[in-house]
Amino acid sequence: MTSIPSLSTNASPVLLITGGAGFIGSNFVRVVLETTNATVVNLDLLTYAGNPKSLQDLEASDRYRFVQGNIGDGTLVQSLLREHQPSAVINFAAESHVDRSIDCPDDFIQTNVVGTARLLQQCQAYWESLSQDDQRAFRFLHVSTDEVYGSLGAEGYFTEDSRYEPNSPYSASKAASDHLARAYHETFGLPTVISNCSNNYGPYQFPEKLIPLVTLNAIEGKEIPVYGDGLNIRDWLFVTDHCHALLRVLAGGRPGEVYNIGGDAEQKNIDVVKTICKVVDELCPALPHGPSEQLIRFVKDRPGHDRRYAIDASKIKSELGWSPTVTFEQGIRETVRWYLENGDWLKSTVNDATRSRRGLGGASTDGATRPQTRAADRYTDGPIDGVVTRPIKRFSDSRGWLMELFREDDMDPDNRPVMAYFSQTEPGVTRGPHEHVDQADYFAFIGPGDFKLYLWDSRPDSPTYGNCSTIVYGESNPAGVIVPVGVVHAYKNVSDHSGWVFNGPNRLYAGRNRAEPVDEIRHEDQTNSPYKID
């Protein structure tokens, strides 16, 4: 059992883990609960990549507590520190996908830079309130990436002394957060330790990253995108090996130091992809579209794509006695098997939009970069997959009427409305057209007045891609309509007085203490829109 220091106020160690519902964070929570006597407080905002299902089986444990919230929320962090008196804070909370950072750098700066700065501020104040012994025991472990060092040529390795040369908005934001963690040690004495790891893979990884994306596409017979020439090299680290390395850093790492953590498993991307295809074919011999390698497509390269990462992990090996234990061949097999056996987890985390390609940029009318819009070349009238319409039944008696809307049996249990708003729209006015990247809308059109709803399917993966439809809902046709992620929609008040529309999106946004922007892609200026809104 790894021994983690605890504070004098607690009998056993308490760890505040941020971002513990994400991929590496959730694996770390699991490893901590399985291999130490520590109690975990998991602070996670539950953005698109955080999934409470990853830790559902641990919820009953009296050594585990989940708190939904933002590392940038100083009041919340302060109260958690005061209440739980942790002996360490381990910061996993971050936006982590390079492609997304190309489309929307702001989210990365907000969470990774501003969020880490606020977290450090609170930890500093808490640390100063501790006794000298407890101050010595305390650690702030900042979990970071080898991408801060930039790109290697054919030779050489990143060491802890390599120069910082980040190339993407993601790596630049992580570099900034590393500098802040370092500065808090140098300036204020906070015992921070930084770890920089290579590419992690394994169970519970959100399927936008190479390994889970290729695995799922191979299983489902979808095209497998390989960026550029496929010869970029990454060093692959099985996630539980990484978690054990972090435990060593927590237990024995020296304040103010940096530890590089790598898997000793350099691979060209194309070789990774081919290995996954072979494992999928072997584990699923009856797939109709096999062999999976024929799904491989070389696609436009990622802008600023780093050529090679490779880690020299000799410091953590010699100083803390850690080494990776899972070979790439074992790890890939275990990972593919896990994705095959965990359909429920996948269903709760993935939809078509979350798996669509990002990272090629795409200017919007307001000058901000957004995910590329995906308009079909041609549209034809027809139904749209996933759009559900429910006539609203009115049950009347002398007191008035009552209606039922979006009953449980109408909805995907993992995809229910969680927020509600009403909009009033004046006659002749159109709202939209737009689509959502991560959000389904649950509209109810009940009047007064009528609304024309415009829909078109711009999801390349959809069986009804390129279909469009209009329908009038409202006073003359009261109905509830579920509009899935990625379906473009607009509605116009076609009556002669103002009318009301209710919407219950399945995702919280822009609330108090939440930083998510509304995830819209606007289509106003799209010249090939199937409908000119008349």
Ligand SMILES: Cc1cn([C@H]2C[C@H](O)[C@@H](COP(=O)(O)OP(=O)(O)O[C@H]3O[C@H](CO)[C@@H](O)[C@H](O)[C@H]3O)O2)c(=O)[nH]c1=O
């Ligand atoms: C998603 C995707 C990726 N790729 C390529 C781009 C990269 O060279 C390689 C791995 O891509 P990703 O899985 O996005 O990971 P990468 O950009 O290397 O960054 C990862 O590894 C970093 C550590 O090195 C972490 O800090 C990042 O959070 C993590 O996202 O595969 C493809 O060829 N096709 C794809 O569809």
